[in-house]
Amino acid sequence: MSKKDKQFVEEITPMEVDFAQWYTDVIKKTDLVDYSPVKGFMVIKHYGYAIWENIQKYMDNRFKETGHKNCYFPLLIPESLLKKEAEHVEGFAPEVAWVTHGGDEELAERLCVRPTSETIICEMYSRWLKSYRDLPFLYNQWCSVVRWEKSTRPFLRTSEFLWQEGHTLHETYEDAQEETLQMLNIYKETAEELLAMPVVVGQKSEKEKFAGAYATYTMEALMHDGKALQAGTSHNLGQHFTTAFDITYSDRNGDLKHPYHTSWGVSTRLIGGIIMVHGDNRGLVLPPGVAPVQVVIVPIASHKEGVLDKANELFSQLKGKFRVELDDRDNYSPGWKFNEWEMKGVPIRIEIGPKDIEKNQAMLFRRDELEKEAVSLDNLEEAVDNLLRDINNNLLYKAKKMRDEKTYIVKSFDEMKEVMDIKPGFVKAMWCGERECEEHIKAETGVTIRCIPFEQEDLGHTCAFCGKEAKHMVYLAKAY
Amino acid sequence: MSKKDKQFVEEITPMEVDFAQWYTDVIKKTDLVDYSPVKGFMVIKHYGYAIWENIQKYMDNRFKETGHKNCYFPLLIPESLLKKEAEHVEGFAPEVAWVTHGGDEELAERLCVRPTSETIICEMYSRWLKSYRDLPFLYNQWCSVVRWEKSTRPFLRTSEFLWQEGHTLHETYEDAQEETLQMLNIYKETAEELLAMPVVVGQKSEKEKFAGAYATYTMEALMHDGKALQAGTSHNLGQHFTTAFDITYSDRNGDLKHPYHTSWGVSTRLIGGIIMVHGDNRGLVLPPGVAPVQVVIVPIASHKEGVLDKANELFSQLKGKFRVELDDRDNYSPGWKFNEWEMKGVPIRIEIGPKDIEKNQAMLFRRDELEKEAVSLDNLEEAVDNLLRDINNNLLYKAKKMRDEKTYIVKSFDEMKEVMDIKPGFVKAMWCGERECEEHIKAETGVTIRCIPFEQEDLGHTCAFCGKEAKHMVYLAKAY
Missing domain, CATH: 3.40.50.800 (Anticodon-binding domain)
Incomplete structure (x- = not known):
């Protein structure tokens, strides 16, 4: 290597020394992203954006093949709409950005910059839906959303990010459930086929589910440092929002009914996943499907x-x-x-x-x-x-x-703590299903239940954490 | 036509009776768009969005063929950045939406929702540019922007719209000028080849140019009702912003220089153009290149x-x-x-x-x-x-x-007023080039100078409006 070469190859901190610094070095030195003048907001540079474009293209095709169409809903949502679904506002209100002035005038009602669009979309759906013949509604939008985050890291957690959000309405609970799982499966295939990133799929616990959801399904990937990344979620929203927003249609018998509802999204977070699953001490290793330069x-x-x-x-x-x-x-x-x-x-x-x-x-x-x-x-x-x-x-x-090398089966709380101290990763364990037990695990260790996987294994009859009767086998990890 | 058919075909107001109502009927009844709960914001429904996707696809290819790459810059811009270029802030400050709170906290500095991104992009360019070897910078972004409008109409003027904005830096004035005109030409070809919408191309007057530009170029289309639509603009920004934002690079001799700068954009406004150029009393007539269903x-x-x-x-x-x-x-x-x-x-x-x-x-x-x-x-x-x-x-x-049937040559102010009263359209006339004269025309008639076309014709030696010596032949019209 010549002097000039050495000069060029600025050191990337080895991931074994400091994983967080390795990540920061890689994203900065490879021109994926830059920090912006507004704290917590990132600039996606062309090399990073081209990866997103390749992800978009693949996913948009999959969405369209399965009958979905794209729309665009407004960026700003009136406070009164955000408040219509009780769990939802509680979940999102603390982290939204508020627009209070338009030009020189103070607004009569504050508008939030969308953190997600269930509320504004349900408001529109309530105007559009008339008859069972109109169902299903299968719409998606590609856009940016804002969630005011205190601690941020490019791609993984930023106050603004790019994503897609699908929002669908169906006649029956079963149809909505089928849609929810179909989209999760498309996410899984995107992760594994396009991004070469293996994922565990399953259901979120009650505590971890989306604010306002009936059930949330997720795909979870494991990073080089043994932390998990929630890489995409698909929600069966039941009739929570359709009731709150009074969305009705006349069914096959002429009766007024609330439809069943789903939403699902993945974001630029996937790029963070690619970096931390495939990267090495020389920098990025990009899967051919999304590499801007193959x-x-x-x-x-x-x-x-x-x-x-x-x-x-x-x-x-x-x-x-x-x-x-x-x-x-x-x-x-x-x-x-x-x-x-x-x-x-x-x-x-x-x-x-x-x-x-x-x-x-x-x-x-x-x-x-x-x-x-x-x-x-x-x-x-x-x-x-x-x-x-x-x-x-x-x-x-x-x-x-x-x-697989970083996935452990544990039978007790102590065993998990030990494993997580030595070499963190996914932990598989039996769990009682109780929220208190889950909160206790998190408070003690920072470890969270990532999901109740569809592929259950029988690891025993008692909860590894509290000793009560076990209900599910779960995956746990520290997470981004 | 059966009874059922008649029932279905809700009347579209004939355009000769009330053009504005015709437009509203068409966009609502064809499911292009809907009004949202926030005044001035539109929902682009799937049929309208699919048109935009077809426009995007075509243009994005043209941009990439000419060496441009896409990026993504933050939605929110600090007030201090917006204020850095004096003309620019004067032009945009009255119409921006202000974010004052993130979650429960009041922000130390207000952030505006981007009305356009010159300022945030220049801030980043000032960090990125080092050497003449880095030039040109050829970046574009697809996004939504917000401009608080008092009087709105879907696609034509809304408080939020979708667009692309290209932002480039160059070594020389000539390079920047070439880029500005190259992009205007791509816009013209998009309008004529993809949208079958003929346009007049030329330069904006000093009064009508972009806030902060050295020179603005435009394409102007004529609608069925004889009003003009500014359908796309390309700006040579000279060194206004690069000086204000202190963007420098070391040139071939090692001296520090400010680069030359362009920006250019088209928006969902083009869809309004398609509707009003091709539509008829039965509704939409879509050009095959963008029709969601051909x-x-x-x-x-x-x-x-x-x-x-x-x-x-x-x-x-x-x-x-x-x-x-x-x-x-x-x-x-x-x-x-x-x-x-x-x-x-x-x-x-x-x-x-x-x-x-x-x-x-x-x-x-x-x-x-x-x-x-x-x-x-x-x-x-x-x-x-x-x-x-x-x-x-x-x-x-x-x-x-x-x-062509609605384009008139006029020799005097009275002649223009008469023509515009009887059957409005484009007016070609000689003009002195003075701002006072231009302002007088607008104040008296609402007619504006749409552009100084590249294709000049010699229609006489005196200004049709004030009698002074003529400088240019211009196109005038009432405009959207």
Whole structure:
């Protein structure tokens, strides 16, 4: 490594030394994000935003395939609407931003910047819905929301974030439940297929469910540091909001009924998940499905005749098929470029130099395994295509392995405390189902019940924490 | 038309009777939009939002082809930042919404909901820009903005709207000017090619330019009622903001310089333009490029054997190639469906009934000309493809014709007043270039100078309004 290279590769704090600092170093040095002048608000830079665009594109297709359409509802919600559903206002009022003035005039009623849109959407649904023939309502919106947070970290918890929120109405409880689980499943498939991020899916406890929900379902991922990330939630809202907002329709017998209601959302938080599940001490490792640049071509000895021409030829060949970039900057050495693109997590680097050209080959470097191999230029496209697939599978495999290694079965409170002290992760344990017991666990250890997984295992008959009769097997963890 | 049909087809006020009411009827009855509980804020329903998605998709591609990348900047801007550029704050402060409380706490500094993002973006650019090697900065964002409006109308003027805002930095004035005009040209091509909406392009007068701009360029379209719509603007901001925000870089000689700056935006206002340029007394007429449904298939006598099967077959055949819907609802008559889809502006309706099947044909109805012709099922795809193209060309042709018929050359103030009284439209006239003269025209007539068009014509040597020496030929109109 030349002096110049060393100068460039600013140190990323190793994750074993200080995980939080590692995260901050990575997001700042890879130009994903920046802090803004307003505390707790982030600027998503183009490299980070491009990841979000790739997530959006995939998910929006999945939503549309399942019959959902996008709408746009207003940013500002009157205080009186927010207050209509009692649990909801209690949950959200403490963390909303209030608009009190429009231009020079004080408003007669305060407006909150949407923290989520159930209330304004229900208000509109109450005007739109007439007959059972109109059902189901299957709408989604992509937007930003604001929740005033005291302690923030880019992508993971910020006072503003980007997300999608789906809001649907159905004739029956069963239809709403089916929708809730269908969307959770789409989230799970997005996480695992697109982001190579394995998730545990299940139901939230009463304490942890969404303010105003009948039942909340979640997907939970495990990060490198053993903390869990709630990566997406889907709520069966029952008739709580549809009653509070007096949404009615005439059913097949002509009777007035309240419909059943769901909402579901994922956010830019997913990007935080990608970073903390796949990243390493060199920086980002991006899954090919969302990497803004899937392949970077770096010419070697580019001043030598024919090298730049060949690099350009390969670029033209791959363009349109992959998200590819040619790094032909003449003020940086190949070594400097290698370091930069590795830090930025580009899945594949193609190196092409005079010797490669002689042999009709290129070197393919894979970021996930830091390995290089020569590939014939005759099969370059196929080789890249296969390697991207392989990288995706490998990332999912490695993430599952990491998670499994950090998942423990515990039989007692003490055992959990010990495990969490030594090497934190997911804990599987039997639980009584009581709120007091859950609150006690959290107060004592900071550990929370992440979910009651759909895949139950029988780990015994008594609650590991209070000794009462066990009701469920649950996943616990410290969480972001 | 059966009784049921008549019942359904609620009257749309004819545009000749009351254009404003016609507009309101059309947007409400076609489910484009709804009013929200907050005055001046609109809900964009799925049919309206799908138009916006089609516009976004086209434009986003054009932006990316020309090297622009998307980012996301915070929704809330500190008051102190808004105040940094003097003209800018004067222009926007009276119409911003102020956030004064986060949760239960009063904020130390008020935050405005972005009315546009020059200030927050310049603040970030000042941190990011170091060297001439970093230039140009070519970033865009898709978001919503809030401007507190006293008098609003959906899509045309609302207190919140969706838009894109591009913000770029360049080494030289010439580069910035080239960018400004390049983006205006992309806007013009979007308007004419995608929306079939002819526009006049040119420069805004000093009075009408963007608050803080060095020069503002605009595209202006003429609506059915003879009023102009400013449909998109591109600003050369010179060094106004880059000086105020102290954005500097070291140039090729190592000297510190302020870069040159542009911004450019179009909004959901374009949808208002589409409605008022192409619509008629039956409702919407949507250009094929943005129509959420390009082709609707309506089976005739669908209870007869084979009809629904055939309709489904056609649907499968066209799906994936066009945005197509099969209207197989059994509780509406074909006549009712015809009316509904015509009102919703769907470019092509395919009717298929027993007699058509016998003859191996379908009837193709085109919304723009309200004409029907039989087409062999052997060439259906090709016929639909050709007809969509033809409809697009025809809409542009008709809109140009309408505009030309409503464009007048005037030589005096009196002549303009007379013309504007009888049948309003675009007025072309010579103008002295003086602000007082411009203000006098507006105060007397409500007519404004829409732009100094790039295509100048020599209509004389004296200002039509004050008699002084003429400087430019300008377009004038009453405007939305």
